[in-house]
Amino acid sequence: MALIESGDLAAVISLVPMASYGEESLAKNLTDPSWTALRAMRHEQVVEHFAKQISVVPLRFGTIYLEAAGVEDMLGENNQRLVEIVERLRFREEWGVNVYSDRTVLMSTIISVSPRLKELSERAAKASPGESYLLQKKIDTLKSDEARVEVNRAISELEAILQAESVDARRLRVLKVESTEHGELKAKFAFLIERSRFQQFQAAAEKMATDLKVSGLSLELTGPWPAYNFAGD
Amino acid sequence: MSSPFDQITIDGESNFEESDISLLETLDHVLNRGLVIAGEITISVADIDLIFIGLNVLVSSVEKANEVLRERQRSHLTSESGT
Numbered sequence: 001m002a003l004i005e006s007g008d009l010a011a012v013i014s015l016v017p018m019a020s021y022g023e024e025s026l027a028k029n030l031t032d033p034s035w036t037a038l039r040a041m042r043h044e045q046v047v048e049h050f051a052k053q054i055s056v057v058p059l060r061f062g063t064i065y066l067e068a069a070g071v072e073d074m075l076g077e078n079n080q081r082l083v084e085i086v087e088r089l090r091f092r093e094e095w096g097v098n099v100y101s102d103r104t105v106l107m108s109t110i111i112s113v114s115p116r117l118k119e120l121s122e123r124a125a126k127a128s129p130g131e132s133y134l135l136q137k138k139i140d141t142l143k144s145d146e147a148r149v150e151v152n153r154a155i156s157e158l159e160a161i162l163q164a165e166s167v168d169a170r171r172l173r174v175l176k177v178e179s180t181e182h183g184e185l186k187a188k189f190a191f192l193i194e195r196s197r198f199q200q201f202q203a204a205a206e207k208m209a210t211d212l213k214v215s216g217l218s219l220e221l222t223g224p225w226p227a228y229n230f231a232g233d
Numbered sequence: 234m235s236s237p238f239d240q241i242t243i244d245g246e247s248n249f250e251e252s253d254i255s256l257l258e259t260l261d262h263v264l265n266r267g268l269v270i271a272g273e274i275t276i277s278v279a280d281i282d283l284i285f286i287g288l289n290v291l292v293s294s295v296e297k298a299n300e301v302l303r304e305r306q307r308s309h310l311t312s313e314s315g316t
Contacts, residue, residue, distance in 0.1 A: 036260075040259075040260050041259060041263075044259050044263045059270060060264065060267035060268070061263050063270060063272040063274075064272050064273065067273075070272070085268070096258070228266035231267055
């Protein structure tokens with residue numbers, strides 16, 4: 001590993017063999033998950049090592065320069081932009097919040113969670129047997145829709161509350177159709193947090209986790225990450 | 234697999250409990266995000282998406298990668314203690 005310096009910036013680089021990292025071989029190697037995972041993890045460990053001590057702009061795995069001079073030119077050409085990012089990220093960390101939905105739990109609580117179903121169910125309780133039957137059927141057909149409404153409502157509420165506790169926030173794409181022990185992944189967020197404010201953020205996230213439990217939603221907090229999602233412009 | 238960074242799982246009951254950082258979560262960050270600076274060879278955004286989807290689909294392969302990582306760490310330790 002080595003440093004290439006240009007002005008007040010330095011790039012952390014390592015030399016890699018062209019045989020594996022040349023344009024064609026890289027594209028081919030990247031299709032092998034074991035090959036990619038191992039090297040991407042190594043990349044991450046290096047970024048984390050530096051991110052713990054100084055403000056860094058995390059680059060993605062797979063940015064290859066054919067010559068050291070290319071890196072120096074890049075630092076020079078992008079100096080202003082990179083310095084701005086370094087300053088913006090100083091004393092800040094990225095935290096990820098993943099939202100999982102357990103549908104079985106939500107379907108069992110939706111009548112008390114959804115104001116609309118709650119109202120219908122109260123009416124059904126007081127109604128004549130015939131009317132009660134019809135109301136009950138209506139409730140059953142609405143349950144699915146209301147569950148979706150509740151998940152979206154809860155996610156919006158979570159986003160608004162945690163956004164207020166952070167410097168910046170991003171809603172990320174959910175690429176994976178992932179079912180885990182927590183349920184199905186419904187949303188992913190990245191938050192940029194002032195290190196000194198993390199406890200407040202954590203407290204707000206914990207409160208939301210408690211509040212959303214009744215809706216079958218659980219939260220996963222991951223981090224601190226190098227600010228991958230906030231390194232762009 | 235050990236990461237210097239902690240991952241914390243919250244559930245309403247036990248609040249924060251630490252768990253192992255998932256490999257996919259890390260790959261999600263490293264491969265899918267981060268600043269792209271046009272290097273002489275840079276993986277294009279589209280390619281990364283494909284790779285990442287591939288990684289997600291091939292969970293068993295990722296499990297294998299985990300094993301590789303563990304083996305790597307072990308053999309690394311072995312070679313270190315051997316010298």
